[in-house]
Amino acid sequence: MMKGFVRKSRRSPAHSWWVALGLVVLLTACTVEESAGPVGSDDVVEPAPSGHGDWQVPGLVDRSGSPIEVPTPGPATGRTLDVTDFGADPDPDSHDDAAAIRAALDAAEPGDEVLLPAGTYDLRTTDPSDKPANIVLRSGVNLRGEGQERTVLLTSLDGKDDSAVIRGSGVHDVIVANFTITSRHEGPLGEDTEDGDAGGGPMYGIHLGAHEGQASSRVLVKNLGIRRFERHGISVKNSREVTLSGNYISEATAVGPGGQGYGIAIEGSADQHDPDAANDSRHNVVIGNTFDGRHLRHAILLQFPTHNNLVAENTIVGSLLDAIDLHGEGEYLNEIRDNTVIGGQQAGIALGNPGGAKNKHDASGPGNWVHSNDLIGNRQGVLVILGTPDTLINDNWINAGKDSKAGIEVRNAPGTELHGNHITGGTDGFWAIRLSEDRGTDGRGKGIPSGIRIECNVIRQVANGIRVDAGEDLSMVENVVDGINGAKLRVADGIEVSRSAQRSSSTKAMNFAVQK
Template identity: 75%
Template sequence: MKESVRKKRRNLMYSGLVALGLLLVLIICTDEKSKEPVEKDHTIEEEADGPNGKEDTVQPAPSESRDWEVPGLVDRSGEPIEVPTPGPATGKTLDVTDFGADPDPDSHDDAVAIRAALNAAEPGDEVLLPAGTYDLRTTDPDDESANIVLHSGVDLRGEGQERTVLLTSLDREDNSRVIRGSGVHDIIVADFTITSRYDGPLGDDPDIGEAGGGPMYGIYIGAHKGKASSQVLVENLSIRRFERHGISVKASREVTLIRNHVSEATAVGPGGQGYGIAIEGLADQHNPDASNDSRHNIVIGNTFDGRNLRHAILLQFPTHNNLVAENTIVGSHLDAIDLHGEGEYLNEIRNNTVIGGKKAGIALGNSGGSKNKHDASGHGNWVHSNNLIGNRQGILVILGTPDTLIEDNRITGDEDSKTGIEVRNAPGTELHRNHITGGTDGFWAIRLSEDQGTEGRGKGIPSGINLEHNVIRLASNGIRVDAGKDIGIVENIIEDINGAELKVTEDVEIARKHPK
């Protein structure tokens, strides 16, 4: 990686983002952890929501173009940008009860009145949902998949996350969405709950794909006729009892998701079930100049109860230069923050807290996929300053994911943890100034090993990996290198280790200075 790019990464400061306090919601019990197999982590197939891809490897084409070079919220030249968000409403406030909505539970269909208020509004207006429960029993006449369709320039606001509730009757209909916005812009959606009438069991088995109920999506923000949605703010919502995605953002940009709480997916099986928040590009699009290129989306200050989530936050397909920051995740069945192995590149993942995940706290690369074959994430993702506690792996990089910068993370292992940072076939990975502690028995603070690949994709050994100035203290074991070439281990601090400080396989040569 070019030195100028590395310097920009390390020194990049972003202006204009509001500082957010983490909502640390400790809502899962420690005795709910299940025993995990010791061997391969990514054996469960994932299937993307979208058009069928070719049955061969999805090529990480954005990694080839190198036209964007700096991660996070920057423009093409690498200069920081402030992502625009909609301003407050400047026009009328339209109260849905004036259009016939009844805020009492178990009333007639309130969706008709909400749609009437939205249709009557003009850009700059706000549609208000006073405190109460609104029964959504019908879909939009022009879109049978959605209860409510957003209009550009018209906000939709409740009177509090738990005071205003939208209760949908949608139940497993294909692509069903409580709220849909396609090709829309300048909208605030805020301050209410989305849930469903589904009262069956919640998702708790990632191997089962048939369980579930309720709507497929809580909120879906996407493109229309190739035009992205943009400048959309989704704030202070609670979303639960959905099947696929709590919030889905597809082929859109400048969508900000802030202070939302996602929980209680009704399914967590293969095929895209049980994702808390998903930011997606398009499987077959690798053109950063396209009008629906997925970039500059922000996921910040959200909280997740992961007991019934497959992944809490997922980036999928060639989406790039997004920011995932200051979120709190307690538990998840698979990787909590997952770059899903389909070319996601130059994203910044920082200052998140992930506690008690059954797989990795943060993962780059994925071995699943039956329609779209996953493998490597794209180049240049920046993972830094996260607090990762008691996950199976703190950070996992696999299957050929290139040039990831991992620095300044705080990782604590517990009795179920296997590695602090695990790197398999991930060329050019840089590990700097990470602090790792804890773990029992077979826990290694940092481990480099061969990647066996998945159906022939992503097989290889670590190469061009640099470990510099990491601090490993009071851990079960320090650094283990089972395979690799051009490995640099430079000025790391390893102290008060119960087992081995450094274990290197005989045929691996370690450089005591940067091998590049």
């Protein structure tokens, strides 16, 4: 029986606060009710249609916009093949256990599972059919350990190009669960985001991709620990209906430019823009994972034109760059909700990325939806830059720390809408919401905010409220700004901001329709 994840929201767009008269500065009149924090709701605020082909609605939906369930494989229905019966030795420092694990997989039939009993399995050889990989998955065959802390795969791969401890190419109906992947790398862990020479261990812990144009699909990766890798802990490329759940990822050996140190990466392909293609990247689910970001460049990254994915209920503590990053290569109609990001050195959630000397990026695609996240002590809670269009940012709870610069920062990001966000905290230089010019990167993404709507946000007990340094066609209505130490509102000379509560019927219907 297939099970799946469906889209949901735990907070209401109507969530707000009652405020005593005389204690609140309103940018326009706003009716609010008292609340101590996040509350549950089945209400959903939808962002605008993206205009990207006939895909119109973000998240886990079909082309018509109807919610879908992403199928995940059920438990094995056939035999359980114990790798120790094929010669694997669960004691540490055995000669090689990879060959026995491969033999068990080769002997399995669809519906079977290969069991890794508790112990440490030394992976010293690679698959003859895929020489950079220790283990190659087979469709319909599950690979299961006896617990994330009880079963360990220890690879000897060290810096080999395209190397992966586990690879699946064009596979389907597979569960990989309940063990840890690590390496014999004993060097330093990644700390310097400018160091392109650091590294060690395998390039990927798990790499899932297409084969001859056919995506991997209906794959569940759950309850894994992954550490001491160079590029991606889990890499999902040109695949769909892949669910990553309950994994713990940490300790990248490198965090330099060019794709090092990503916890989980969901990728399309730079030259793939056809949603009808068999390897179109969509309907992947990253849910309930935990990241120790002290040695991660990004915890979760979406890049190239991947779309209609869900990133939800993940916990990220620390991150050297943007923790959840839509990487400025056309990612569109993705839903980012109910995540907790704490203490990131850059943005908690970022849309658009300048790239570096080797890889030059700019805007993410249209129609991404960022909502109901808890963003605590990051440099920016949410950052939208370089021309990323039509993003809806609503019902996020942003609590700034002493090093935070902005709750929500919008540069050149046409059509961005900020609705129902709660922002608090911060010290002298912090602004709850800031609009400014984007100077671009090597000429890419330069511009000013345009078509920005700032509505029904609650800004309380912060250093400064709303700052507008640049922009055009700006609307600011029904926001609550209370208990501000510095400036409540600062608008640069020559910039007009509409205070009208009226919106066109089309905008209201498309952008803030409440669905129950």
